[in-house]
Amino acid sequence: MKNRFNAPALFAISLLICSCANLRAVNSFSSGSLEGVQKFEQIHYSFTQHCQDRCVFEAISKFEIKRSLECDCDIYKKADSVTVLIYNSIKGYLDGLTNLSDNNLANYNLDTLKSSLTEGDFGNIKIGKEQVEAYGGIAQILLNAVSGAYRKKKIKFYIEQANKPIQILLDKFQFILQKNLNEELDFKKEKLFAFYRELLLNNDLTEYEKGKATAEYYEQVANIDRTQQEIDLFAGSLKDISEGHQKIYDNRNKLSARELKNLLVAYQSDISNMVSHFNKLKN
Protein backbone atom coordinates (compact mmCIF):
# COMPACT_ATOMS: atom_id res chain seq x y z
CA MET A 1 0.00 0.00 0.00
CA LYS A 2 2.79 2.36 0.93
CA ASN A 3 4.65 1.78 -2.37
CA ARG A 4 1.50 2.20 -4.47
CA PHE A 5 0.92 5.46 -2.70
CA ASN A 6 4.44 6.81 -3.27
CA ALA A 7 4.88 6.08 -6.97
CA PRO A 8 2.28 8.48 -8.37
CA ALA A 9 3.21 11.06 -5.77
CA LEU A 10 6.87 10.94 -6.78
CA PHE A 11 5.92 11.09 -10.45
CA ALA A 12 3.69 14.08 -9.82
CA ILE A 13 6.34 15.86 -7.77
CA SER A 14 9.00 15.31 -10.43
CA LEU A 15 6.60 16.50 -13.13
CA LEU A 16 5.80 19.57 -11.07
CA ILE A 17 9.44 20.42 -10.37
CA CYS A 18 10.42 19.89 -14.01
CA SER A 19 7.62 22.02 -15.43
CA CYS A 20 8.04 24.78 -12.84
CA ALA A 21 11.74 25.10 -13.48
CA ASN A 22 11.25 25.38 -17.24
CA LEU A 23 8.54 27.92 -16.78
CA ARG A 24 10.72 29.81 -14.34
CA ALA A 25 13.44 30.26 -16.97
CA VAL A 26 10.92 31.64 -19.45
CA ASN A 27 9.29 33.76 -16.74
CA SER A 28 12.59 35.19 -15.62
CA PHE A 29 13.52 36.12 -19.19
CA SER A 30 10.13 37.54 -20.17
CA SER A 31 9.66 39.54 -16.96
CA GLY A 32 13.18 41.01 -17.29
CA SER A 33 12.48 41.84 -20.93
CA LEU A 34 9.16 43.42 -20.02
CA GLU A 35 10.82 45.61 -17.41
CA GLY A 36 13.46 46.59 -19.96
CA VAL A 37 11.05 47.36 -22.76
CA GLN A 38 8.89 49.52 -20.46
CA LYS A 39 11.83 51.89 -20.06
CA PHE A 40 10.61 53.29 -23.39
CA GLU A 41 7.99 55.19 -21.41
CA GLN A 42 10.76 56.99 -19.55
CA ILE A 43 12.37 58.34 -22.71
CA HIS A 44 10.90 61.80 -22.73
CA TYR A 45 11.50 62.48 -26.38
CA SER A 46 9.34 61.78 -29.39
CA PHE A 47 8.97 62.78 -33.01
CA THR A 48 6.18 65.21 -32.10
CA GLN A 49 8.33 66.72 -29.35
CA HIS A 50 11.10 67.15 -31.90
CA CYS A 51 8.75 68.94 -34.28
CA GLN A 52 7.48 71.28 -31.56
CA ASP A 53 11.02 72.05 -30.40
CA ARG A 54 11.96 72.83 -33.99
CA CYS A 55 9.03 75.20 -34.28
CA VAL A 56 10.03 77.07 -31.11
CA PHE A 57 13.69 77.17 -32.20
CA GLU A 58 12.75 78.70 -35.56
CA ALA A 59 10.67 81.36 -33.83
CA ILE A 60 13.60 82.17 -31.51
CA SER A 61 16.03 82.34 -34.47
CA LYS A 62 13.81 84.88 -36.21
CA PHE A 63 12.85 86.74 -32.99
CA GLU A 64 9.22 85.99 -33.73
CA ILE A 65 6.73 86.49 -30.93
CA LYS A 66 3.29 85.04 -31.67
CA ARG A 67 0.28 84.40 -29.48
CA SER A 68 0.46 80.77 -30.44
CA LEU A 69 2.88 78.93 -32.65
CA GLU A 70 1.45 77.10 -35.62
CA CYS A 71 3.49 73.98 -36.19
CA ASP A 72 2.71 71.46 -38.90
CA CYS A 73 3.63 68.26 -37.11
CA ASP A 74 1.30 65.80 -38.84
CA ILE A 75 3.96 63.46 -40.18
CA TYR A 76 5.72 63.50 -36.79
CA LYS A 77 2.49 62.57 -35.02
CA LYS A 78 2.03 59.69 -37.47
CA ALA A 79 5.59 58.57 -36.77
CA ASP A 80 4.81 58.50 -33.04
CA SER A 81 1.61 56.54 -33.67
CA VAL A 82 3.54 53.86 -35.55
CA THR A 83 6.19 53.72 -32.82
CA VAL A 84 3.64 53.42 -30.01
CA LEU A 85 1.69 50.78 -31.93
CA ILE A 86 4.81 48.62 -32.23
CA TYR A 87 5.76 49.25 -28.59
CA ASN A 88 2.30 48.27 -27.30
CA SER A 89 2.32 45.10 -29.34
CA ILE A 90 5.73 44.01 -27.99
CA LYS A 91 4.80 44.98 -24.43
CA GLY A 92 1.46 43.14 -24.64
CA TYR A 93 3.12 39.95 -25.81
CA LEU A 94 5.87 40.02 -23.15
CA ASP A 95 3.29 40.82 -20.48
CA GLY A 96 1.19 37.84 -21.56
CA LEU A 97 4.21 35.54 -21.63
CA THR A 98 5.26 36.74 -18.17
CA ASN A 99 1.82 36.10 -16.69
CA LEU A 100 1.37 32.74 -18.36
CA SER A 101 4.76 31.48 -17.18
CA ASP A 102 4.26 32.81 -13.64
CA ASN A 103 3.96 29.86 -11.26
CA ASN A 104 1.57 31.82 -9.05
CA LEU A 105 -0.96 31.92 -11.89
CA ALA A 106 -1.85 28.24 -11.64
CA ASN A 107 -0.84 27.44 -8.07
CA TYR A 108 -4.29 26.20 -7.15
CA ASN A 109 -5.41 26.24 -3.58
CA LEU A 110 -7.34 23.15 -2.42
CA ASP A 111 -7.10 23.86 1.31
CA THR A 112 -10.76 24.83 1.67
CA LEU A 113 -11.84 21.76 -0.28
CA LYS A 114 -9.75 19.56 2.03
CA SER A 115 -11.16 21.15 5.16
CA SER A 116 -14.74 20.96 3.88
CA LEU A 117 -14.26 17.26 3.26
CA THR A 118 -12.96 16.71 6.77
CA GLU A 119 -15.76 18.66 8.33
CA GLY A 120 -18.44 17.02 6.17
CA ASP A 121 -20.57 14.20 7.37
CA PHE A 122 -21.39 11.85 4.50
CA GLY A 123 -23.98 9.64 6.14
CA ASN A 124 -22.44 6.25 6.75
CA ILE A 125 -19.28 7.09 4.91
CA LYS A 126 -16.59 8.54 7.10
CA ILE A 127 -13.32 9.80 5.72
CA GLY A 128 -10.47 10.08 8.17
CA LYS A 129 -8.61 13.37 8.46
CA GLU A 130 -5.27 11.76 7.52
CA GLN A 131 -6.72 10.26 4.33
CA VAL A 132 -8.26 13.55 3.31
CA GLU A 133 -4.98 15.38 3.76
CA ALA A 134 -2.97 12.72 1.90
CA TYR A 135 -5.30 12.49 -1.09
CA GLY A 136 -5.92 16.24 -1.05
CA GLY A 137 -2.16 16.79 -1.16
CA ILE A 138 -1.72 14.50 -4.14
CA ALA A 139 -4.68 16.08 -5.91
CA GLN A 140 -3.11 19.49 -5.45
CA ILE A 141 0.29 18.34 -6.71
CA LEU A 142 -1.27 16.62 -9.71
CA LEU A 143 -3.47 19.59 -10.52
CA ASN A 144 -0.54 21.99 -10.36
CA ALA A 145 1.65 19.59 -12.35
CA VAL A 146 -0.97 19.11 -15.04
CA SER A 147 -1.56 22.84 -15.29
CA GLY A 148 2.24 23.36 -15.37
CA ALA A 149 2.60 20.89 -18.22
CA TYR A 150 -0.38 22.49 -19.97
CA ARG A 151 1.13 25.95 -19.63
CA LYS A 152 4.50 24.67 -20.87
CA LYS A 153 2.86 23.22 -23.95
CA LYS A 154 0.93 26.43 -24.57
CA ILE A 155 4.00 28.62 -24.07
CA LYS A 156 5.97 26.48 -26.50
CA PHE A 157 3.18 26.92 -29.05
CA TYR A 158 2.98 30.69 -28.55
CA ILE A 159 6.74 31.13 -28.74
CA GLU A 160 6.78 29.14 -31.98
CA GLN A 161 4.03 31.28 -33.46
CA ALA A 162 5.36 34.61 -32.20
CA ASN A 163 9.07 34.19 -32.85
CA LYS A 164 9.21 35.50 -36.41
CA PRO A 165 6.78 38.45 -36.06
CA ILE A 166 8.22 39.50 -32.69
CA GLN A 167 11.73 39.52 -34.19
CA ILE A 168 10.46 41.80 -36.96
CA LEU A 169 8.75 44.14 -34.49
CA LEU A 170 11.80 44.32 -32.21
CA ASP A 171 14.08 44.95 -35.18
CA LYS A 172 11.88 47.74 -36.56
CA PHE A 173 11.39 49.27 -33.12
CA GLN A 174 15.16 49.39 -32.75
CA PHE A 175 15.50 50.90 -36.23
CA ILE A 176 12.95 53.64 -35.49
CA LEU A 177 14.63 54.63 -32.24
CA GLN A 178 18.30 54.15 -33.03
CA LYS A 179 18.24 55.37 -36.60
CA ASN A 180 15.31 57.74 -36.99
CA LEU A 181 14.60 59.30 -33.58
CA ASN A 182 18.24 59.45 -32.57
CA GLU A 183 19.21 61.01 -35.89
CA GLU A 184 16.51 63.66 -35.50
CA LEU A 185 18.64 64.79 -32.59
CA ASP A 186 21.72 64.93 -34.84
CA PHE A 187 19.78 67.46 -36.92
CA LYS A 188 18.89 69.37 -33.77
CA LYS A 189 22.57 69.53 -32.82
CA GLU A 190 23.50 70.70 -36.32
CA LYS A 191 20.92 73.48 -36.15
CA LEU A 192 22.28 74.61 -32.78
CA PHE A 193 25.81 74.51 -34.18
CA ALA A 194 24.75 76.67 -37.15
CA PHE A 195 22.85 79.10 -34.94
CA TYR A 196 25.70 79.69 -32.47
CA ARG A 197 28.41 79.77 -35.14
CA GLU A 198 26.54 82.49 -36.98
CA LEU A 199 25.87 84.36 -33.77
CA LEU A 200 29.59 84.52 -33.00
CA LEU A 201 30.65 85.23 -36.60
CA ASN A 202 28.33 88.22 -36.79
CA ASN A 203 30.48 90.03 -34.23
CA ASP A 204 27.52 91.78 -32.64
CA LEU A 205 28.21 90.33 -29.19
CA THR A 206 30.48 91.49 -26.39
CA GLU A 207 33.20 89.14 -25.14
CA TYR A 208 31.06 88.32 -22.11
CA GLU A 209 28.02 87.53 -24.29
CA LYS A 210 30.15 85.37 -26.54
CA GLY A 211 31.27 83.40 -23.52
CA LYS A 212 27.68 83.02 -22.34
CA ALA A 213 26.55 81.90 -25.80
CA THR A 214 29.37 79.34 -26.01
CA ALA A 215 28.49 77.91 -22.60
CA GLU A 216 24.83 77.80 -23.58
CA TYR A 217 25.67 75.92 -26.75
CA TYR A 218 27.70 73.23 -24.98
CA GLU A 219 25.05 72.85 -22.29
CA GLN A 220 22.35 72.23 -24.88
CA VAL A 221 24.54 69.77 -26.78
CA ALA A 222 25.25 67.89 -23.53
CA ASN A 223 21.50 67.57 -22.88
CA ILE A 224 20.93 66.22 -26.36
CA ASP A 225 23.84 63.79 -25.97
CA ARG A 226 22.27 62.45 -22.78
CA THR A 227 18.93 61.86 -24.50
CA GLN A 228 20.75 60.15 -27.37
CA GLN A 229 22.58 57.90 -24.91
CA GLU A 230 19.28 56.91 -23.30
CA ILE A 231 17.73 56.08 -26.66
CA ASP A 232 20.82 54.20 -27.79
CA LEU A 233 21.06 52.20 -24.59
CA PHE A 234 17.41 51.28 -24.71
CA ALA A 235 17.42 50.41 -28.41
CA GLY A 236 20.50 48.21 -27.92
CA SER A 237 18.67 46.12 -25.31
CA LEU A 238 15.94 45.33 -27.85
CA LYS A 239 18.51 43.24 -29.67
CA ASP A 240 19.15 41.26 -26.45
CA ILE A 241 15.43 40.60 -26.11
CA SER A 242 15.26 39.52 -29.72
CA GLU A 243 18.26 37.17 -29.39
CA GLY A 244 16.98 35.77 -26.09
CA HIS A 245 13.60 34.99 -27.64
CA GLN A 246 15.33 33.34 -30.57
CA LYS A 247 17.37 31.22 -28.14
CA ILE A 248 14.22 29.99 -26.40
CA TYR A 249 12.68 29.24 -29.79
CA ASP A 250 15.76 27.35 -31.03
CA ASN A 251 15.92 25.21 -27.89
CA ARG A 252 12.22 24.76 -27.25
CA ASN A 253 12.32 20.99 -27.74
CA LYS A 254 15.64 19.76 -26.53
CA LEU A 255 16.99 21.51 -23.49
CA SER A 256 16.61 20.93 -19.81
CA ALA A 257 15.51 23.79 -17.62
CA ARG A 258 19.02 24.39 -16.29
CA GLU A 259 20.53 24.53 -19.76
CA LEU A 260 17.87 26.95 -20.95
CA LYS A 261 18.43 29.13 -17.90
CA ASN A 262 22.19 29.17 -18.53
CA LEU A 263 21.67 30.08 -22.18
CA LEU A 264 19.52 33.03 -21.24
CA VAL A 265 21.75 34.37 -18.48
CA ALA A 266 23.83 36.56 -20.80
CA TYR A 267 20.77 38.21 -22.38
CA GLN A 268 19.06 38.74 -19.04
CA SER A 269 22.23 40.23 -17.64
CA ASP A 270 22.56 42.63 -20.61
CA ILE A 271 18.93 43.73 -20.26
CA SER A 272 19.35 44.19 -16.53
CA ASN A 273 22.53 46.23 -17.11
CA MET A 274 20.64 48.44 -19.53
CA VAL A 275 17.96 49.06 -16.91
CA SER A 276 20.56 49.98 -14.34
CA HIS A 277 22.56 52.28 -16.71
CA PHE A 278 19.35 53.83 -17.93
CA ASN A 279 18.30 54.64 -14.37
CA LYS A 280 21.71 56.18 -13.71
CA LEU A 281 21.37 58.43 -16.76
CA LYS A 282 17.95 59.49 -15.57
CA ASN A 283 19.22 60.48 -12.11
Next chain:
Amino acid sequence: MAKLTAQQANILANNFLGLAQAIGDYRYENWATLSKGDNQKLGTLQRAILNYGEDVLALSTVLVMNDVADSLNRVNDITAQIKSTIQKLKNIQKVINVATAIVSFGAAIISKDPQTISTTLDSVFDAWKQKA
Protein backbone atom coordinates in the same frame (compact mmCIF):
# COMPACT_ATOMS: atom_id res chain seq x y z
CA MET B 1 8.61 53.74 -60.02
CA ALA B 2 9.53 51.66 -56.98
CA LYS B 3 8.32 52.93 -53.63
CA LEU B 4 10.74 54.42 -51.12
CA THR B 5 11.53 52.05 -48.23
CA ALA B 6 12.06 53.07 -44.60
CA GLN B 7 15.76 52.17 -44.90
CA GLN B 8 16.22 54.23 -48.07
CA ALA B 9 14.45 57.20 -46.48
CA ASN B 10 16.83 57.01 -43.52
CA ILE B 11 19.87 56.99 -45.83
CA LEU B 12 18.40 59.93 -47.75
CA ALA B 13 18.00 61.89 -44.50
CA ASN B 14 21.63 61.21 -43.66
CA ASN B 15 22.66 62.57 -47.04
CA PHE B 16 20.65 65.71 -46.34
CA LEU B 17 22.49 66.16 -43.05
CA GLY B 18 25.88 65.75 -44.76
CA LEU B 19 24.90 68.21 -47.47
CA ALA B 20 23.68 70.83 -44.98
CA GLN B 21 26.90 70.43 -42.97
CA ALA B 22 28.99 70.96 -46.11
CA ILE B 23 27.05 74.11 -47.04
CA GLY B 24 27.41 75.38 -43.45
CA ASP B 25 31.17 74.72 -43.39
CA TYR B 26 31.56 76.54 -46.69
CA ARG B 27 29.67 79.56 -45.31
CA TYR B 28 31.67 79.74 -42.06
CA GLU B 29 35.01 79.40 -43.85
CA ASN B 30 34.13 82.11 -46.37
CA TRP B 31 32.12 84.32 -44.03
CA ALA B 32 34.24 87.39 -44.65
CA THR B 33 34.36 87.09 -48.43
CA LEU B 34 30.79 85.97 -49.23
CA SER B 35 28.37 88.74 -50.15
CA LYS B 36 25.54 89.25 -47.66
CA GLY B 37 22.98 88.18 -50.28
CA ASP B 38 24.84 84.96 -51.20
CA ASN B 39 25.39 84.13 -47.56
CA GLN B 40 21.70 84.59 -46.81
CA LYS B 41 20.69 82.45 -49.79
CA LEU B 42 23.05 79.69 -48.72
CA GLY B 43 21.82 79.97 -45.12
CA THR B 44 18.19 79.61 -46.22
CA LEU B 45 19.13 76.60 -48.35
CA GLN B 46 21.05 75.06 -45.44
CA ARG B 47 18.08 75.38 -43.07
CA ALA B 48 15.63 74.06 -45.67
CA ILE B 49 17.80 70.98 -46.27
CA LEU B 50 17.98 70.34 -42.52
CA ASN B 51 14.20 70.62 -42.24
CA TYR B 52 13.70 68.24 -45.17
CA GLY B 53 16.08 65.78 -43.57
CA GLU B 54 14.10 65.84 -40.32
CA ASP B 55 10.83 65.37 -42.20
CA VAL B 56 12.27 62.43 -44.12
CA LEU B 57 13.28 60.71 -40.84
CA ALA B 58 9.69 61.01 -39.62
CA LEU B 59 8.51 59.74 -43.00
CA SER B 60 10.90 56.79 -42.72
CA THR B 61 9.19 55.84 -39.46
CA VAL B 62 5.76 56.00 -41.06
CA LEU B 63 7.06 53.80 -43.90
CA VAL B 64 8.06 51.15 -41.33
CA MET B 65 4.34 50.44 -41.07
CA ASN B 66 4.51 48.75 -44.51
CA ASP B 67 7.03 46.26 -43.13
CA VAL B 68 5.31 45.52 -39.81
CA ALA B 69 1.57 45.47 -40.51
CA ASP B 70 1.42 41.67 -40.81
CA SER B 71 3.71 41.09 -37.80
CA LEU B 72 1.65 43.49 -35.68
CA ASN B 73 -1.53 41.59 -36.46
CA ARG B 74 0.06 38.24 -35.73
CA VAL B 75 1.63 39.27 -32.42
CA ASN B 76 -1.60 40.97 -31.30
CA ASP B 77 -3.52 37.82 -32.20
CA ILE B 78 -1.11 35.62 -30.21
CA THR B 79 -1.33 38.02 -27.25
CA ALA B 80 -5.13 37.69 -27.31
CA GLN B 81 -4.77 33.90 -27.29
CA ILE B 82 -2.35 34.09 -24.34
CA LYS B 83 -4.80 36.27 -22.40
CA SER B 84 -7.58 33.81 -23.10
CA THR B 85 -5.41 30.91 -21.84
CA ILE B 86 -4.58 32.89 -18.68
CA GLN B 87 -8.28 33.50 -18.11
CA LYS B 88 -9.04 29.78 -18.50
CA LEU B 89 -6.34 28.91 -15.97
CA LYS B 90 -7.71 31.48 -13.53
CA ASN B 91 -11.20 30.03 -14.00
CA ILE B 92 -9.96 26.67 -12.70
CA GLN B 93 -9.55 28.19 -9.22
CA LYS B 94 -13.10 29.51 -9.50
CA VAL B 95 -14.34 26.04 -10.42
CA ILE B 96 -12.48 24.60 -7.42
CA ASN B 97 -14.07 27.21 -5.15
CA VAL B 98 -17.55 26.50 -6.48
CA ALA B 99 -17.00 22.74 -6.16
CA THR B 100 -15.79 23.25 -2.59
CA ALA B 101 -18.91 25.24 -1.75
CA ILE B 102 -21.11 22.56 -3.33
CA VAL B 103 -19.41 19.84 -1.26
CA SER B 104 -20.15 21.81 1.92
CA PHE B 105 -23.71 22.39 0.73
CA GLY B 106 -24.15 18.62 0.13
CA ALA B 107 -22.82 17.85 3.59
CA ALA B 108 -25.22 20.40 5.07
CA ILE B 109 -28.20 18.74 3.35
CA ILE B 110 -27.19 15.38 4.77
CA SER B 111 -26.92 16.95 8.23
CA LYS B 112 -30.47 18.37 7.75
CA ASP B 113 -29.56 21.55 9.61
CA PRO B 114 -31.60 24.39 7.99
CA GLN B 115 -29.23 27.12 9.24
CA THR B 116 -26.14 25.38 7.76
CA ILE B 117 -28.01 24.63 4.51
CA SER B 118 -28.85 28.32 4.11
CA THR B 119 -25.27 29.49 4.90
CA THR B 120 -23.59 26.98 2.61
CA LEU B 121 -26.03 27.76 -0.22
CA ASP B 122 -25.02 31.42 0.10
CA SER B 123 -21.39 30.31 -0.16
CA VAL B 124 -22.16 28.52 -3.45
CA PHE B 125 -23.64 31.72 -4.88
CA ASP B 126 -20.75 33.80 -3.55
CA ALA B 127 -18.18 31.45 -5.10
CA TRP B 128 -20.03 31.56 -8.40
CA LYS B 129 -20.21 35.37 -8.44
CA GLN B 130 -16.55 35.73 -7.52
CA LYS B 131 -14.39 37.06 -10.36
CA ALA B 132 -11.83 34.63 -11.74
